[in-house]
């Protein structure tokens with residue numbers, strides 16, 4: 001059975017391990033377009049090839065398929081559990097169900113080393129990065145960077161919300177060696193640090209840019225005295241002008257990873273053309289912080305993009321009409 005032959009077409013799956021603010025916004029945006037958004041936890045989705053049919057079961061959909069799926073959260077788990085959860089997303093695509101973002105795009109963005117590789121390959125400004133399994137090699141790299149007066153950021157390969165980041169190399173004039181890699185799964189993902197001009201009364205910032213359907217639609221500055229400027233780490237969200245170079249970088253990054261929508265993190269860097277470098281691309285991006293400084297409904301813009309671009313629906317573009325006000 002394919003999505004097009006499935007009855008119950010008016011139902012969209014919101015795949016999430018957490019219902020709350022984001023799922024409420026998505027369900028409301030879907031309802032405005034006459035669609036029923038149903039939340040299902042990927043943990044509870046299963047393969048079942050014992051009967052004729054799709055071979056997968058999405059709770060709440062019986063033996064039917066959703067007309068589309070929006071991926072809102074993929075909970076952490078064992079390698080086997082994550083493989084199955086992503087497998088469900090791959091299976092939905094194979095069955096003809098548009099998945100927003102597609103499993104392949106999510107995989108590319110969740111793996112920070114693959115993100116760095118794809119950005120590099122596309123010629124997009126991004127700090128040099130390394131992914132090394134050999135602790136000896138990683139130590140040699142950190143020593144060489146220290147000698148060259150540079151600082152690196154050690155990140156969990158699948159990290160998010162600024163958790164587990166550490167500076168190594170020459171940190172504020174002090175050499176800092178590589179820590180034990182066991183908490184990092186035995187992998188050194190290292191990215192060269194991009195310093196920000198900051199000081200008392202002048203906290204540094206980075207940008208979060210939201211790209212929907214290939215277009216940068218909103219931006220905010222995340223401001224903090226700490227160098228890790230995630231909202232989850234206490235950074236303050238401020239409205240930001242979406243300047244053409246930053247918008248172009250974010251759009252190129254989203255395209256390089258094949259994203260339907262993406263939250264792109266950039267740091268200002270006056271030494272590169274465009275004045276910014278892309279740090280990472282989020283394929284399951286939260287948007288509550290950004291929504292607080294934006295005057296159009298982000299969930300509606302996402303839903304309308306899904307309907308228009310992936311499902312061929314004729315939807316008016318009202319949702320992003322306020323984008324100029326937000327970007328200014």
Ligand SMILES: Nc1ncnc2c1ncn2[C@@H]1O[C@H](COP(=O)(O)OP(=O)(O)O)[C@@H](O)[C@H]1O
Pocket residue numbers: 127153155159160161162163165191192193194195206227228229230265267279280
């Ligand atoms: N190479 C870097 N140079 C400067 N700041 C960085 C660098 N890497 C990370 N940061 C800071 O840490 C934050 C979190 O890093 P990021 O790579 O986005 O990981 P996460 O997935 O945890 O959000 C960034 O938004 C930025 O403020």
Ligand SMILES: [Mg+2]
Pocket residue numbers: 161162230265280
């Ligand atoms: Mg980030």
